[in-house]
Structure formats: C-alpha cells, structure tokens
Amino acid sequence: MKKKTTIYDVAEEADVSLATVSRVINGSNVVKKATRDRVLEAIKRLDFKPNQVARGLATSKSTTIAVVFPQSIFARVKDMIGGIGDTGRTLDYSLTMYTTDELGDSNPLEDVIERVVKSRADGVILFNSQDIEKGLELTKQYNLPTAVIGQKTSDDNVCSVYVDAKAIGYDLAKNYLDKGIDDILFVKARQNLIDLNSLHEGIKEAFVEAGKTFEDDRVITTSNEFEQAHNDFANYLDSHQTPRVVIAGYDKEAVAFVQACDDKGVHIPDDLEIIGMVDSTYAIISRPKLTSVHLPIYDMGAVAVRMITKMLNEEEIDERAVCMKHTVVKRDSTKLL
Amino acid sequence: MKKKTTIYDVAEEADVSLATVSRVINGSNVVKKATRDRVLEAIKRLDFKPNQVARGLATSKSTTIAVVFPQSIFARVKDMIGGIGDTGRTLDYSLTMYTTDELGDSNPLEDVIERVVKSRADGVILFNSQDIEKGLELTKQYNLPTAVIGQKTSDDNVCSVYVDAKAIGYDLAKNYLDKGIDDILFVKARQNLIDLNSLHEGIKEAFVEAGKTFEDDRVITTSNEFEQAHNDFANYLDSHQTPRVVIAGYDKEAVAFVQACDDKGVHIPDDLEIIGMVDSTYAIISRPKLTSVHLPIYDMGAVAVRMITKMLNEEEIDERAVCMKHTVVKRDSTKLL
DNA sequence: ATGAAAGCGCTAACAC
DNA sequence: GTGTTAGCGCTTTCAT
Numbered sequence: 174m175k176k177k178t179t180i181y182d183v184a185e186e187a188d189v190s191l192a193t194v195s196r197v198i199n200g201s202n203v204v205k206k207a208t209r210d211r212v213l214e215a216i217k218r219l220d221f222k223p224n225q226v227a228r229g230l231a232t233s234k235s236t237t238i239a240v241v242f243p244q245s246i247f248a249r250v251k252d253m254i255g256g257i258g259d260t261g262r263t264l265d266y267s268l269t270m271y272t273t274d275e276l277g278d279s280n281p282l283e284d285v286i287e288r289v290v291k292s293r294a295d296g297v298i299l300f301n302s303q304d305i306e307k308g309l310e311l312t313k314q315y316n317l318p319t320a321v322i323g324q325k326t327s328d329d330n331v332c333s334v335y336v337d338a339k340a341i342g343y344d345l346a347k348n349y350l351d352k353g354i355d356d357i358l359f360v361k362a363r364q365n366l367i368d369l370n371s372l373h374e375g376i377k378e379a380f381v382e383a384g385k386t387f388e389d390d391r392v393i394t395t396s397n398e399f400e401q402a403h404n405d406f407a408n409y410l411d412s413h414q415t416p417r418v419v420i421a422g423y424d425k426e427a428v429a430f431v432q433a434c435d436d437k438g439v440h441i442p443d444d445l446e447i448i449g450m451v452d453s454t455y456a457i458i459s460r461p462k463l464t465s466v467h468l469p470i471y472d473m474g475a476v477a478v479r480m481i482t483k484m485l486n487e488e489e490i491d492e493r494a495v496c497m498k499h500t501v502v503k504r505d506s507t508k509l510l
Numbered sequence: 511m512k513k514k515t516t517i518y519d520v521a522e523e524a525d526v527s528l529a530t531v532s533r534v535i536n537g538s539n540v541v542k543k544a545t546r547d548r549v550l551e552a553i554k555r556l557d558f559k560p561n562q563v564a565r566g567l568a569t570s571k572s573t574t575i576a577v578v579f580p581q582s583i584f585a586r587v588k589d590m591i592g593g594i595g596d597t598g599r600t601l602d603y604s605l606t607m608y609t610t611d612e613l614g615d616s617n618p619l620e621d622v623i624e625r626v627v628k629s630r631a632d633g634v635i636l637f638n639s640q641d642i643e644k645g646l647e648l649t650k651q652y653n654l655p656t657a658v659i660g661q662k663t664s665d666d667n668v669c670s671v672y673v674d675a676k677a678i679g680y681d682l683a684k685n686y687l688d689k690g691i692d693d694i695l696f697v698k699a700r701q702n703l704i705d706l707n708s709l710h711e712g713i714k715e716a717f718v719e720a721g722k723t724f725e726d727d728r729v730i731t732t733s734n735e736f737e738q739a740h741n742d743f744a745n746y747l748d749s750h751q752t753p754r755v756v757i758a759g760y761d762k763e764a765v766a767f768v769q770a771c772d773d774k775g776v777h778i779p780d781d782l783e784i785i786g787m788v789d790s791t792y793a794i795i796s797r798p799k800l801t802s803v804h805l806p807i808y809d810m811g812a813v814a815v816r817m818i819t820k821m822l823n824e825e826e827i828d829e830r831a832v833c834m835k836h837t838v839v840k841r842d843s844t845k846l847l
Numbered sequence: 848a849t850g851a852a853a854g855c856g857c858t859a860a861c862a863c
Numbered sequence: 864g865t866g867t868t869a870g871c872g873c874t875t876t877c878a879t
Contacts, residue, residue, distance in 0.1 A: 177872095179873085190850045192852095194873095199874080203848060222627050222628045223628065224872050225630060226563055226566040226572055226630050227872030228872075229563040230564050230856065230857085230872080231875080232855080232874060254607075255609065268607045268608075269574075269604055270577065270605045272599075290559050399791055425791070432795075435797075454736055457737060458762075458769075460772075516855095516856055517857060526865075527866045527867075529858085529868095560856085567857070567873085568857045569857085
C-alpha cells in the first residue's frame with residue numbers, strides 16, 4: 174500500500190511551501206500565475222487528492238451533511254435521493270447516510286443523532302416521524318443545523334420543507350362536501366412526506382365549515398405491508414357500509430383498497446372514488462389508475478440540502494419553513510374531483 | 511455557538527493527561543479502575559463526544575464506507591439499505607452516500623470514485639452497472655477495498671456478493687424446455703441486482719442442451735419507466751405471435767407485461783406464463799400475483815459491508831465472491847413451474 | 848507573493 | 864499505570 178501523496182509532496186515537487194499549495198487548492202487569488210501553474214502541474218503529476226479529513230480538522234468543518242432515513246422510506250423517495258444527492262454534489266458536500274428502522278425501537282432517533290454529532294457532520298436532514306420532537310430537541314442542544322422534510326417546523330437551528338397537508342385534506346373534503354357527499358373514509362398509513370395529522374385536521378375543518386363533523390370512526394389506520402393492508406380493507410368492507418370516497422395517505426394503501434373493492438365487486442369510480450398520495454409508480458400501476466396528490470419530491474430533497482448549506486454559510490434565509498406546491502393528478506379512480 | 515468539549519477539557523476535568531482519556535475511550539484495559547471511573551464521569555459531566563475527524567486523521571482511518579448508488583435503485587432496495595445500515599452501525603462504520611444517475615452521463619462513476627478517494631473512505635460498495643469495469647480499475651489503482659453487489663468479480667482489493675444469474679436463467683428455461691415449451695421471451699430491463707447478461711447466457715445454455723437455439727429476437731430490451739414499458743409490450747403483442755412464457759428481468763416490467771396481456775385479452779397463466787425477478791412489492795400488487803425470483807436483499811447488503819470490513823481488518827476471507835441463494839416464489843402467473 | 852509556524856483533536860510510541 | 868510528545872495533513876495567521 175503505497176503512501177498517499179500529501180500536500181508536502183506537492184510542495185516539494187513544485188518547489189514552494191505547503192502554504193502556497195494550500196492557497197492554490199483553495200482558490201486563493203494572491204498566488205502568482207507562474208507559481209500557481211507550477212503547483213497545479215505538480216498536483217496533476219502526483220495525482221494529489223487533498224485529504225478531506227485533515228482539512229476538516231483544520232477548519233472544524235466536515236462539509237458533510239447527515240441524512241437520517243426511516244428505512245421504509247426508500248421505496249418512495251428515489252427522486253428525493255436524487256435531489257439530495259445532486260445538490261450535495263453541486264455544493265460539494267458529502268452525505269452520510271443513517272437509517273432508522275420502522276419502529277424505532279432498536280435504533281431510536283436519539284441514538285442516531287448521537288452518532289451524527291460524533292461524526293461532526295455540519296448539518297442533518299430529518300424526516301417527519303413520530304419521534305421527531307425528541308430528535309429536534311437534541312439537534313437544538315448540539316446546535317446542529319437541521320432541515321426537516323415533510324413537516325412544518327422552524328427554530329433557530331431548524332428549517333423545513335413541506336407541503337400544505339391541511340390544505341390537501343381541506344380541499345379534497347370540501348370538493349365532495351360541496352357536491353353533497355359526506356361519506357368519506359380517511360386511510361391513515363405511515364408516511365414521512367406528508368403530515369397526515371394536519372391532513373386529518375384539514376378534512377375536519379372542511380366538515381365543520383359545512384356544519385357537519387368528521388367522526389373519528391371515519392379514520393382507519395393500517396399497516397405499510399401490502400397484504401396486511403389489503404386484508405384490513407377487505408374486513409372493513411365486509412363489516413361497514415361502503416363509503417363513497419376514500420382518501421388514502423399513500424398510494425400503496427390506495428392500491429390495496431382498490432383491490433379490496435375489486436374483490437367485493439365495488440366499482441371504482443362509480444361506487445367509490447379513491448385518492449392516493451405521493452403520486453408514485455403505484456398510482457400508475459393500479460387499475461384503474463389512481464388519482465393522486467403529486468409531490469415535488471426531487472425539489473424537496475434539493476431544497477433541504479440548500480437550506481442547510483445556507484444555515485452553515487450564514488446566508489440570508491427569507492423563509493425558514495418552505496411550503497412546496499402540490500398538485501392533484503386526476504386519473505381514473507375519481508370522477509367528481 | 512459554544513465550543514465543543516475536547517479531550518483536553520476532559521483530561522483537565524478528570525485531572526489526568528489526555529493520553530489517559532484517550533485510553534479510556536478506546537477501551538484500553540491498562541487504566542486503573544479508579545482513574546477510569548473518574549474519566550468516565552468527567553466525560554459524562556461534560557457530555558464529551560470524541561471527534562471522529564481528528565481520530566480519523568490520527569489513525570489514517572475514517573471508519574467510513576462509501577456506498578455508491580445508481581439513483582434508480584432506491585425503489586427496489588429498501589431492504590438492502592437496511593442490511594447495509596444495520597451492519598455498518600453494528601460494526602461502527604459510517605456510511606457515505608453517493609448517487610450516480612441513471613445514464614451515468616452527468617455524473618459518471620469515475621467522478622464519484624474520485625470524490626470517494628478524496629473523502630478518504632476506507633472502502634466502497636458498488637452496484638453492478640454498465641460502467642463498473644472502469645470503476646473497478648480506479649479502486650484498484652487507489653487500492654481502495656471494494657465490494658460489488660450484483661455481479662461476480664474478485665480481485666486483490668475487491669470482493670462481491672451476487673446471485674447465480676446463469677443458474678436462474680438456465681433453470682427457468684430448462685423447466686419449460688423439458689415440458690416441450692420453447693416459446694420463451696426474455697425481457698431485459700435495467701437491473702443492478704442480477705447480472706442479466708449471465709441470466710441470458712443461462713437461458714441460451716439450456717436451449718443448446720435441448721438441441722435448440724435461443725434466438726436474439728427472443729430478447730426485448732425496455733425502459734424502466736412503467737408506461738413506456740407497458741407501451742413497448744403492447745406493441746410487441748400487436749406485432750408478434752404471443753409467446754408462451756415470459757422471463758422478465760424485474761418485477762415492475764413483469765407487471766407492465768401482465769397489464770399489456772390483460773389489455774389484449776391474453777390470459778395469464780393459461781395463455782402465457784410470466785416470471786418476475788427480485789420479488790418486490792410489485793409482485794404482490796400484480797393481479798394475478800407474480801411468480802418471482804426472490805433475492806436475499808437484506809443479507810446481500812449486510813454481507814457487502816461485512817466483506818469490506820474484513821478486508822480492512824485483514825481478516826481471513828474464505829470466499830471473495832459470495833453467491834447468495836435465490837428462490838423461486840411461485841404465485842399465480844405461472845402454472846407449469 | 849510567499850514562507851514559517853501554530854494549531855485543529857486525537858492516537859500511539861516512548862518514557863517514567 | 865500514567866504522562867510526554869511527536870505526528871496525522873491541512874488551514875491560517877503572521878512575518879518577510
């Protein structure tokens with residue numbers, strides 16, 4: 174294992190001091206052109222790659238952002254990974270990946286954040302989840318710049334990117350209420366991109382405005398596991414009157430509901446209309462194709478990274494909680510929308 | 511922003527030298543119990559977190575493994591991320607995430623590896639892809655321990671985890687050939703977990719053994735984009751005789767084919783049998799449910815990390831290319847399997 | 848415009 | 864057992 178070439182080697186090769194080499198690689202413009210060229214050439218000749226670790230120690234910055242993922246989210250966020258990855262690369266930040274598991278028992282968010290702190294990441298990206306509050310407390314305590322995806326929050330050290338979940342719920346419910354339909358079922362499934370509690374609030378609000386109430390028994394909470402969800406829905410349909418409209422927290426569960434309807438001979442969209450969320454491949458695969466709330470996933474990831482870097486560079490931040498625009502993509506599972 | 515507490519602070523607080531503190535946090539067993547306790551207490555009192563960056567500089571190790579992902583893979587590997595994440599955590603390695611895009615043009619693997627080298631990761635995990643050879647050349651050149659997922663390779667500095675794609679192709683084809691069916695179509699789609707070229711080889715081999723040849727026009731290459739694939743298949747069915755068996759490189763494409771059949775009134779599995787790969791949620795969502803080749807995704811991720819750490823610690827490695835067992839999960843899209 | 852030297856926070860010889 | 868000290872590879876004053 175041949176030793177890595179260091180800044181000293183380059184300095185010697187170019188016959189300058191290491192300070193000058195440092196200046197060149199950091200783009201300082203005080204270096205004379207001739208000298209700079211000589212250094213650049215030496216760098217090339219020796220295939221020198223500055224050691225980020227040493228640089229990190231010297232500057233007390235790691236140019237690293239930690240991304241903490243609920244493991245389950247991967248299936249639905251490939252585009253977001255794209256946004257995060259591309260932006261990190263563009264801004265020259267490394268991304269360290271931390272996973273938390275579904276239930277958060279064996280590897281709670283708090284432990285993960287401890288790790289992040291030890292790693293000296295400059296900032297961290299968190300996803301909306303049950304235990305995010307505890308996480309935010311910790312990042313505040315460590316003064317760790319934080320971006321939250323999927324939930325509106327802000328603080329001294331935290332920014333967020335989210336979609337207006339309340340409006341989604343409100344608009345959807347109001348649309349049907351206006352048409353005299355109040356027979357709505359809300360399928361709550363674990364979801365880290367849309368704050369389902371707010372969405373629930375929105376539905377309730379629309380009902381109140383219409384002089385009605387959205388009862389708690391119009392909410393069904395289910396598993397993220399397809400067959401399990403499918404089962405739950407089949408049971409539901411067996412034991413309840415078929416609702417007229419289903420608002421599902423995530424496309425996958427919407428598809429499960431569609432299939433349960435299919436099994437029971439409930440026709441979509443004539444007997445029942447259903448709306449999914451996220452607008453993932455599941456929405457397109459479904460038969461009938463799913464009407465779904467589209468989220469600007471890629472951009473949300475990109476914005477999250479950008480916000481963190483702004484906090485790090487103490488750039489002006491006009492909005493610490495950025496609301497991204499969602500759109501409802503109408504397909505074949507609705508007709509009165 | 512209050513300054514982080516360092517090993518010096520702890521040393522002072524505990525009234526020992528920093529060397530002793532270092533010994534304590536590194537679990538050296540030469541420290542007297544009383545001293546150790548005093549140090550431990552000071553660490554707790556000051557909430558000291560050793561700086562991994564400084565440690566990395568001092569040891570010339572980053573205890574970091576870089577994971578390079580084709581961005582597209584995320585949707586299908588959440589379990590693998592689980593395996594990688596859990597194992598990394600257990601072994602106390604950080605994981606740095608690098609994404610490459612679909613086409614590899616704007617962010618070629620080579621550039622990513624340059625970044626990895628700069629970051630001083632101890633090792634790197636790569637996925638099977640078109641341009642992996644160039645990547646391996648580079649990691650060899652930099653003497654960077656590498657684990658490849660999804661393709662059999664090995665070298666001085668590289669290990670791999672893979673499934674026997676050739677056997678998958680061979681077994682599947684042979685099964686039908688033995689039953690007198692040679693009307694097989696192979697759907698090739700981009701896939702980073704199974705080496706589709708080897709799979710193709712396997713099919714060919716079974717044909718040769720049966721005294722036949724598997725013609726090149728029995729292979730259809732398609733997009734990873736669902737609607738596009740669906741379209742391609744619809745066109746195919748319109749312009750060709752309907753095959754008896756379809757082997758699809760990935761479940762999503764298999765589902766697209768199923769729907770194309772559905773549109774044309776081709777009955778599955780009576781008229782046409784179809785087999786998917788990976789055994790993802792798509793296989794279960796499909797109607798009829800898809801027979802699919804199941805991969806031990808989580809374990810593949812875990813093994814990849816473990817192999818790298820073995821290389822790093824110069825542990826004995828009995829097998830540098832580990833073949834994982836796949837299984838065929840029979841569901842409703844086949845009947846003669 | 849360039850060099851010398853003092854850190855950044857930690858590990859690991861080497862002393863005692 | 865514990866302390867002293869020399870690095871690890873780089874950035875950044877401060878001189879020159």
